[in-house]
Amino acid sequence: xxxxxxxxxxxxxxxxxxxxxxxxxxxxxxxxxxxxxxxxxxxxxxxxxxxxxxxxxxxxxxxxxxxxxxxxxxxxxxxxxxxxxxxxxxxxxxxxxxxxxxxxxxxxxxxxxxxxxxxxxxxxxxxxxxxxxxxxxxxxxxxxxxxxxxxxxxxxxxxxxxxxxxxxxxxxxxxxxxxxxxxxxxxxxxxxxxxxxxxxxxxxxxxxxxxxxxxxxxxxxxxxxxxxxxxxxxxxxxxxxxxxxxxxxxxxxxxxxxxxxxxxxxxxxxxxxxxxxxxxxxxxxxxxxxxxxxxxxxxxxxxxxxxxxx
Numbered sequence: 001x002x003x004x005x006x007x008x009x010x011x012x013x014x015x016x017x018x019x020x021x022x023x024x025x026x027x028x029x030x031x032x033x034x035x036x037x038x039x040x041x042x043x044x045x046x047x048x049x050x051x052x053x054x055x056x057x058x059x060x061x062x063x064x065x066x067x068x069x070x071x072x073x074x075x076x077x078x079x080x081x082x083x084x085x086x087x088x089x090x091x092x093x094x095x096x097x098x099x100x101x102x103x104x105x106x107x108x109x110x111x112x113x114x115x116x117x118x119x120x121x122x123x124x125x126x127x128x129x130x131x132x133x134x135x136x137x138x139x140x141x142x143x144x145x146x147x148x149x150x151x152x153x154x155x156x157x158x159x160x161x162x163x164x165x166x167x168x169x170x171x172x173x174x175x176x177x178x179x180x181x182x183x184x185x186x187x188x189x190x191x192x193x194x195x196x197x198x199x200x201x202x203x204x205x206x207x208x209x210x211x212x213x214x215x216x217x218x219x220x221x222x223x224x225x226x227x228x229x230x231x232x233x234x235x236x237x238x239x240x241x242x243x244x245x246x247x248x249x250x251x252x253x254x255x256x257x258x259x260x261x262x263x264x265x266x267x268x269x270x271x272x273x274x275x276x277x278x279x280x281x282x283x284x285x286x287x288x289x290x291x292x293x294x295x296x297x298x299x300x301x302x303x304x305x306x307x308x309x310x
Contacts, residue, residue: 027227089111104186153205156219175194180220217241
């Protein structure tokens with residue numbers, strides 16, 4: 001009985017979740033992109049959408065999204081387009097149910113680029129954007145972020161500065177996190193940090209941290225308290241990793257490899273199996289041939305006994 005109840009609840013949960021709607025906090029609805037949407041941002045957004053969103057939402061305007069409960073929906077329809085930019089940003093960032101959170105997989109700029117692509121399917125859309133990233137903690141000032149590799153090349157040094165027409169001061173007590181781009185998303189580097197009284201923070205780079213063929217690593221710095229300091233990310237490339245030469249997955253012998261490098265035992269087993277199957281087929285054919293010959297002989301010599309043929 002308990003098992004049936006649990007199964008029933010699991011089946012009803014998506015329906016209940018869908019019926020509740022997906023409300024965005026009031027202070028998140030008005031969030032605006034830090035840059036103007038252009039053809040370039042749409043092209044970048046399309047690539048990111050195809051990589052991260054198409055598998056569930058399908059091609060915008062084609063209604064070929066996958067069958068889930070609740071339904072992911074077509075981004076080109078009013079169901080999604082009626083959301084403000086801030087609402088879409090919030091939902092992509094936080095996720096819910098089968099919709100994953102892209103908070104650590106995509107930078108803020110990546111998400112805004114995706115929104116730029118989605119809005120290209122709405123002819124009535126008129127963008128409002130915030131060209132300067134301003135902080136509620138430093139009214140009237142913009143936040144400048146710089147990332148540098150220290151001399152030992154084992155840490156990334158971050159400097160935060162608030163700049164206004166009147167003053168330039170360090171940004172203190174700001175929670176920040178550093179992410180590095182990996183094959184399947186963004187990976188946190190070290191623990192979250194807080195800027196000191198001079199606006200500095202340091203993220204330690206793990207030993208053996210892998211870069212590209214030149215040792216470069218794509219970093220993205222973000223504030224942990226976006227309500228206070230803004231949903232802003234500083235993206236840059238620093239030569240902070242070990243030079244990594246991509247290795248082919250089929251370099252050595254493996255079960256999924258080609259014939260030239262497949263394990264010997266696989267080749268022998270496969271060959272013996274094929275020979276056994278064909279041997280059995282030929283045996284059956286020869287037996288059928290013998291039965292056919294015996295049948296023809298008996299038809300032509302009806303007086304012969306079957307025992308005489310043995």
